[in-house]
Amino acid sequence: MRISAVIALLLSVSALHAGFLSSEEPNVKCVYSGTDGNCVEPILNAENQLVITVVGQGVAPSVTASPAQAYALAKRAAMADGYRQIAEKVKGVQVEGQDTIKNLMLVQSSTRTSVEALVRGANVTNTTFKEGLCEVEMEIALSYSRVLR
């Protein structure tokens, strides 16, 4: 009886040690970056501004008059994608789903997402174009003064 109690105690202590007292930090991907470049919590407060960075992607049309036109159109599509991502992160996405089930079997599944927003102060920080794919890195700085403007 005493031996089983001691074993149970030892097991619980080791479990606590592994679960709560472990020194290994979880691997968290930094989505939001502060003004000094360090990873910060995605919380907007009165002291700090929140910088949101996104990478928009756009594809050049298969038929274009020149490589320059392909680049310009791909970049414009990438910027629209970047603005969409900023709007999704700041404002959120509306999601609607519909499943059709017949005779206990799923026959059709559809999902629709939408977002609509007015974005002020977003800037393009970097542009790359490779093999018809244009990637535009964009950022927007959110602060109390801008939000309350």
Place this chain on the structure above:
Amino acid sequence: MRSRNGNRSILFAGIALISTLCTGADHYYIGYRLTTQNAQAVHETFSVSKAMQPCPASELSTLSLRRFPDESLKAVLEREKDTFIEYTLPDATRIKSTARFLDSDAKTQETLTLPTQCYAVEFNDDSVTISVLK
């Protein structure tokens, strides 16, 4: 007896008219819309219209674009589209996006709109100076 707001609007209109006459700039309303489908630009339009009345606002930032002789503002904007878009996009841009996923098929559409606003446009021999008014 005019209201205080009424007097103010007349004052602003007067200032805008005087500044227009002094600088020789015309006022234009310019808007832009881009539609993309599945990450490809499929349609874009510029809307350019000369203002019937001077815009009661002051100039903010200025952009200078190259202009060939007798070239219209719309033609200049079509040619220098990238420069003008990068100049105006950070100010205010409306984005509307929808995505539909039906079984394994996906369709996305984004509409990027520059809200139509007033610009002071000054035509020179070989350039056009565009200033956003606010």
